[in-house]
Amino acid sequence: MDFRSDTVTKPTPAMRKAMAEALVGDDVYGDDPTINELEQWAAERHGFEAALFTSSGTQANLLGLMSHCGRGDEYLCGQQAHNYKYEAGGAAVLGSIQPQPIENNPDGTLPLDKLAAAVKPDDNHFARTRLLSLENTINGKVLPMSYLAEAREFVNQHGLAMHLDGARVYNAAVALDIDVKEIAQYFDSMTVCLSKGLGAPVGSLLLGSKEYIAKARRLRKMVGGGMRQAGILAAAGKLALTEQIAQLKQDHINAKRLAEGLNIIPGFSVNVEFVQTNIVFAKIDETIDVQALVATLAEQGITASAANPMRFVTHKDVSAQDIETLLSAIRQYVKA
Numbered sequence: 001m002d003f004r005s006d007t008v009t010k011p012t013p014a015m016r017k018a019m020a021e022a023l024v025g026d027d028v029y030g031d032d033p034t035i036n037e038l039e040q041w042a043a044e045r046h047g048f049e050a051a052l053f054t055s056s057g058t059q060a061n062l063l064g065l066m067s068h069c070g071r072g073d074e075y076l077c078g079q080q081a082h083n084y085k086y087e088a089g090g091a092a093v094l095g096s097i098q099p100q101p102i103e104n105n106p107d108g109t110l111p112l113d114k115l116a117a118a119v120k121p122d123d124n125h126f127a128r129t130r131l132l133s134l135e136n137t138i139n140g141k142v143l144p145m146s147y148l149a150e151a152r153e154f155v156n157q158h159g160l161a162m163h164l165d166g167a168r169v170y171n172a173a174v175a176l177d178i179d180v181k182e183i184a185q186y187f188d189s190m191t192v193c194l195s196k197g198l199g200a201p202v203g204s205l206l207l208g209s210k211e212y213i214a215k216a217r218r219l220r221k222m223v224g225g226g227m228r229q230a231g232i233l234a235a236a237g238k239l240a241l242t243e244q245i246a247q248l249k250q251d252h253i254n255a256k257r258l259a260e261g262l263n264i265i266p267g268f269s270v271n272v273e274f275v276q277t278n279i280v281f282a283k284i285d286e287t288i289d290v291q292a293l294v295a296t297l298a299e300q301g302i303t304a305s306a307a308n309p310m311r312f313v314t315h316k317d318v319s320a321q322d323i324e325t326l327l328s329a330i331r332q333y334v335k336a
C-alpha cells in the first residue's frame with residue numbers, strides 16, 4: 001500500500017477496457033473522436049465553452065497561465081501554490097510571466113487586503129497584474145464558497161481574470177457535497193487532474209472560453225504537448241469523471257480515520273480539523289526518527305514519504321482496512 005500520493009492510483013479494469021477499444025485519430029489534426037468527445041463533454045459538464053486535454057496538470061496550468069498573461073505580465077498566487085512552487089518555475093521560465101506570491105492563510109485562502117496591496121498601478125516601473133490564481137483543494141483543504149465569491153468580486157473590481165488550479169477540485173466538490181459547477185462558476189479558467197484520485201493513467205483538462213482554449217491549443221503545440229492517437233488516454237479520462245467521483249467520499253472518510261488514529265499516537269500530532277479531503281499531514285516530534293519509521297514500514301510493504309510533517313494521501317488503491325494496518329504498524333514502531 002502506497003500513501004505517498006493519489007498519483008500512484010492504477011487505472012481500473014473498466015478504464016483498461018475502454019482504452020483498448022477507444023476510437024482514435026490524429027488529435028493534432030483534430031481527428032481523434034474520443035478526445036473531441038471528452039473535450040466537448042467536459043466543457044459542458046464544468047460550465048465552460050471549451051476544454052483542452054493535456055498531458056499533465058503542470059502543462060494545463062502552464063498553458064492556462066500563458067493564455068491569460070504575456071511577457072511582462074504578472075499573476076497573483078499563494079506561496080504554497082502548486083503552479084508557483086512545484087512546477088519548476090514554468091510560468092516565469094517559459095511564459096516570462098512574473099509570479100507575485102502572497103502568504104496563504106492557514107485555511108489556504110489568500111488575504112484580499114494583501115492581494116489588493118500587491119496589484120500594481122499602471123506605471124512603467126511595474127509588471128502588469130493580470131490574473132489571480134487560486135488552488136482548490138490546497139494541501140487537502142477546501143476553500144470556503146464564501147471566499148470564492150469574495151475573490152470574484154475582488155478580481156472584478158481590479159479588472160483581473162481568475163484561474164483555478166483544480167487538480168483536486170472534485171475532492172472539494174465531494175467534501176462540500178455540491179456540484180463541481182458551483183465552484184467552477186467563479187473562474188475564467190480551471191484545470192482538473194484526471195490522473196490523481198480519479199485514477200486515469202495520464203491527463204488533465206484545461207477549461208475556459210472558446211477564444212482562450214484556442215490560444216492554449218496553440219501553446220500546447222509549442223511546448224510539445226500535441227499528442228496523436230491520444231484518445232486511448234482520453235477514454236480513461238472520461239471514466240475518471242463519470243465513474244470514479246463516488247470513490248472520493250470513501251477516500252475522505254479513510255483520511256479522517258487516519259488523522260484521528262495518528263493524532264493519539266505519542267509523538268504524532270495532526271490538525272484533524274484541516275483534514276477535509278484525502279490528505280493528512282502529521283507533525284512528528286524529536287522522539288521519532290522519520291527515516292527509520294519509513295524504512296520499517298517499507299519492510300511491511302507500506303510506502304510513505306520520509307518528511308516532517310509526514311504527508312499521507314488516501315485514494316482508491318488503499319482501503320479502510322489498509323488504514324488500520326498502517327496505524328497498527330506505526331503503533332508497533334513507537335511501542336504505543
Ligand SMILES: *Cc1c(COP(=O)(O)O)cnc(C)c1O
Nearest residue numbers: 056057058059082135165167193
Ligand atoms: C499534482 C498537481 C498539479 C500538477 O499535476 P501533474 O499532472 O502532476 O503535472 C497541479 N496542481 C496541483 C494542486 C496538484 O496537486
